[in-house]
Structure formats: structure tokens, C-alpha cells
Amino acid sequence: MNKELIIAPLIRGFLIEKTGCPWVVQRCERGAGEKTIVVDTQAEDREKAIEVFSASLEACRNDGEIPLRWPVLWAGEEYCFCAAEDFEGIEKIKRNEQKDCRDAAGIRAAAGKRNRNDVVRGRTALVTGGAQGFGEEIVRGLCAAGALVFIADLNLKGAEALASGLNGEYGKTVAFPVEVNVSDEESVERMVNFVAGTAGGLDLCISNAGVLRASAILEQDMASFKFVTDVNYLAFAMVSKHCGRLMSVQHKSAPSWHTDIVQINSKSGLEGSNKNGSYAGSKFGGIGLVQSFALELVEYNIKVNAICPGNFCDGPLWSDPEKGLFVQYLNAGKVPGAKTVADVKAFYEAKVPMGRGCTGPDLIRALMYIVEQVYETGQALPVTGGQVMLH
Numbered sequence: 001m002n003k004e005l006i007i008a009p010l011i012r013g014f015l016i017e018k019t020g021c022p023w024v025v026q027r028c029e030r031g032a033g034e035k036t037i038v039v040d041t042q043a044e045d046r047e048k049a050i051e052v053f054s055a056s057l058e059a060c061r062n063d064g065e066i067p068l069r070w071p072v073l074w075a076g077e078e079y080c081f082c083a084a085e086d087f088e089g090i091e092k093i094k095r096n097e098q099k100d101c102r103d104a105a106g107i108r109a110a111a112g113k114r115n116r117n118d119v120v121r122g123r124t125a126l127v128t129g130g131a132q133g134f135g136e137e138i139v140r141g142l143c144a145a146g147a148l149v150f151i152a153d154l155n156l157k158g159a160e161a162l163a164s165g166l167n168g169e170y171g172k173t174v175a176f177p178v179e180v181n182v183s184d185e186e187s188v189e190r191m192v193n194f195v196a197g198t199a200g201g202l203d204l205c206i207s208n209a210g211v212l213r214a215s216a217i218l219e220q221d222m223a224s225f226k227f228v229t230d231v232n233y234l235a236f237a238m239v240s241k242h243c244g245r246l247m248s249v250q251h252k253s254a255p256s257w258h259t260d261i262v263q264i265n266s267k268s269g270l271e272g273s274n275k276n277g278s279y280a281g282s283k284f285g286g287i288g289l290v291q292s293f294a295l296e297l298v299e300y301n302i303k304v305n306a307i308c309p310g311n312f313c314d315g316p317l318w319s320d321p322e323k324g325l326f327v328q329y330l331n332a333g334k335v336p337g338a339k340t341v342a343d344v345k346a347f348y349e350a351k352v353p354m355g356r357g358c359t360g361p362d363l364i365r366a367l368m369y370i371v372e373q374v375y376e377t378g379q380a381l382p383v384t385g386g387q388v389m390l391h
């Protein structure tokens with residue numbers, strides 16, 4: 001049992017509950033004079049350990065001041081964590097530039113003045129497949145709205161480039177890259193442990209990484225069918241499992257705080273897709289998981305919802321000049337009479353009542369609704385310009 005993965009989210013949850021706003025909690029060197037939290041158990045059972053550490057934290061619940069550092073003595077081992085509202089605050093504490101404790105009532109009063117523009121401000125968010133396409137749009141939208149974002153991708157170089165660009169643009173740390181293969185459970189667990197070690201907990205998990213291998217079922221080789229199922233369906237379960245475990249620990253000390261797991265599904269999760277069964281099947285299955293996990297995780301105030309976008313015509317999947325679906329469909333003669341990529345694009349746009357493809361801002365509006373709305377879970381929200389309607 002890694003005790004840090006229990007201590008950090010429980011301290012973070014404790015601070016969230018006390019102040020009504022999100023925090024960053026990270027391991028640090030011990031300072032002088034802080035009150036040590038003594039954990040009196042040898043228990044190696046995770047549930048029991050969570051129980052005992054929460055009870056030890058309860059002992060400080062009436063403190064009006066929030067200490068900079070949180071030393072913990074647990075079964076003879078020493079740990080120390082620091083807590084701040086963002087990564088800059090953490091760095092200041094580590095450099096001994098922040099001397100004063102924080103006033104819980106003042107922070108709570110400021111949190112009470114937050115409005116709709118602050119829905120994700122300061123929240124920690126994880127976006128799988130965040131290096132490009134819809135994932136990149138979500139990462140950019142979340143950073144613009146003040147969230148701290150983990151960009152998790154198989155393409156580490158892409159995630160690093162995006163994170164360093166965003167950190168430069170905002171002049172502070174707003175994004176971290178993290179390598180993951182979402183269809184490998186050990187890799188998913190490492191990713192979530194990295195989030196816990198860096199931010200102390202998680203508020204918003206966006207399971208976005210997805211793949212498509214369009215093929216007629218009479219022709220499709222089952223290895224490609226299984227590949228799509230592993231990345232789109234099974235991976236969502238693994239990401240939900242490990243993010244959900246972290247969120248559920250945090251919930252123990254932040255019982256009033258809502259967190260979110262959001263699957264980026266597809267209009268093909270609501271309606272069959274011709275010669276694309278592996279994709280549509282994996283997405284339909286995703287909605288079954290969303291509904292089931294929503295029922296299961298509601299006890300931890302974790303909402304689980306899906307967003308079902310229409311075609312992102314301007315994104316790389318469709319518009320890449322060499323490998324994009326528009327150029328592929330042009331070369332394959334899939335759209336009768338089409339002579340250029342623009343003709344193929346116009347054909348697909350004409351299928352949408354609102355006459356255009358889905359964009360990043362369309363998706364972000366749906367995401368903000370899901371996070372702000374604390375009275376809904378287990379839903380699949382279409383963002384298709386009217387192309388697919390619920391019945």
C-alpha cells in the first residue's frame with residue numbers, strides 16, 4: 001500500500017471541504033514548527049488505512065488557519081506535504097517564500113463569490129488523448145477557464161509540446177504532460193499515481209482517447225476490431241476504475257464536493273454507423289458503462305456522463321491533408337461526384353441540420369454544463385448540430 005496515495009487526496013479533500021474550492025497538495029521537505037499528524041495504526045488494509053487517516057485529520061478540523069506544511073508520522077515513517085491553491089503557491093512554499101498560514105474563512109468567502117465563469121477554475125483535470133484533436137481543444141478550453149490540466153497521451157512528445165506552449169502562454173504552470181497507453185491497465189495506474197503525486201487529487205477525468213478503423217464487417221480482421229474495442233471501450237473502464245479510486249479517497253474527506261468522469265463518446269454511440277461497426281459498438285458500449293458507473297459512483301459524489309459529438313470536420317482525423325478521412329474518402333470515390341476534398345467536406349456538412357461540423361468550443365460548452373450541473377448523472381449529451389436526436 002502506497003500511503004502517499006492515501007494521505008495526499010485526504011488532505012486535499014479536507015481542504016476542499018473546509019474552503020469550498022480546489023487545492024494542490026504535493027510532497028515537500030519538512031519545515032519547523034508545524035503540528036505533526038500522528039497516525040496510530042499498523043493497518044496494511046487500504047480501507048482501514050483511509051478510515052484511520054481521515055479520523056486523524058478530523059482532529060485539526062476546527063483550525064481556522066491552514067498550515068503551509070502537513071507533516072505526518074505514520075507507523076514510524078515521516079511524510080510531509082504542502083498545500084496551496086495552485087502550483088505557483090506550492091513552489092513558493094518549497095522555496096520558503098511563503099511564510100504565513102492561510103486563513104480558511106477568507107478563502108471560503110472568496111470561493112463563495114465564484115460565478116459561472118469559475119466552474120473549473122483551479123480544478124485538476126486529466127484529459128486522455130489530450131495531445132491533438134478534440135483532446136487538444138478540451139485541454140486548451142480548460143486551461144483558458146483556469147483549470148490545471150494533465151495532458152495524457154501515447155504521444156508524449158505531442159503532450160510535452162502542448163504543455164510547454166500553454167505554460168509559456170499563461171506564464172505559469174497550467175499543464176503537465178504524462179505518457180499513457182489507456183489500453184494498458186498498469187500504464188493507466190501509473191498515470192493516475194502521477195496525478196495524485198503532482199496535484200494530490202483529481203476533480204475532472206475526461207476519457208477522450210479513441211481510435212477508429214472503419215471496415216465492413218464482412219471484411220474486417222478481428223485484430224483491428226479488438227484494437228478499437230480495447231482503446232474505446234475497455235480503456236474507458238480502466239480509466240474510470242483508477243481515476244474513480246483516487247476521487248473516492250478524496251471524497252472521504254470532501255463529502256460535499258462533486259467530481260466528474262466524462263467520456264468523449266460520439267454520435268456513433270447513439271446511432272449505428274455503416275461499415276464502422278467496431279467503432280459504433282465500442283461507443284454504444286461506452287454509454288452502457290457510463291450509465292452503470294454513474295449508478296455505482298454516485299455514492300462518492302462522482303458524476304459520470306458522456307458527450308456525444310458530431311464530426312470534428314476541422315480536426316486532424318478528418319482534415320489531415322495526407323491521412324485525413326476527407327482525402328481518404330475522395331480517393332476511395334466514396335462520395336459520388338466529389339472532385340475535391342472541399343466537395344467531400346461539403347457533403348458531410350450538408351448532413352448536419354446546422355450545416356457545419358462540431359468544434360472545440362461546442363464541446364467545451366457541453367463540458368462546462370456537465371461540471372456545473374450537480375443534479376444529473378449517467379447521461380449522454382449530444383453535440384451534433386441536430387444531426388442525431390435523442391428518443
Ligand SMILES: NC(=O)c1ccc[n+]([C@@H]2O[C@H](COP(=O)([O-])OP(=O)(O)OC[C@H]3O[C@@H](n4cnc5c(N)ncnc54)[C@H](O)[C@@H]3O)[C@@H](O)[C@H]2O)c1
Nearest residue numbers: 129131132133134153154181182208209210266311312317
Ligand atoms: N474527430 C471526430 O470527428 C470525432 C467525432 C465524434 C467523437 N470523436 C471522439 O473524440 C475522441 C478524440 O477523437 P479525435 O478525432 O480528436 O482523435 P485524434 O486521432 O485526432 O486524437 C486522438 C489522440 O489520442 C491519442 N491516443 C490514441 N490511442 C491512445 C492510447 N491507447 N493511449 C493514449 N492515447 C492515445 C493519440 O495519440 C491522439 O493524440 C475519440 O474518443 C473519438 O472517438 C471524434
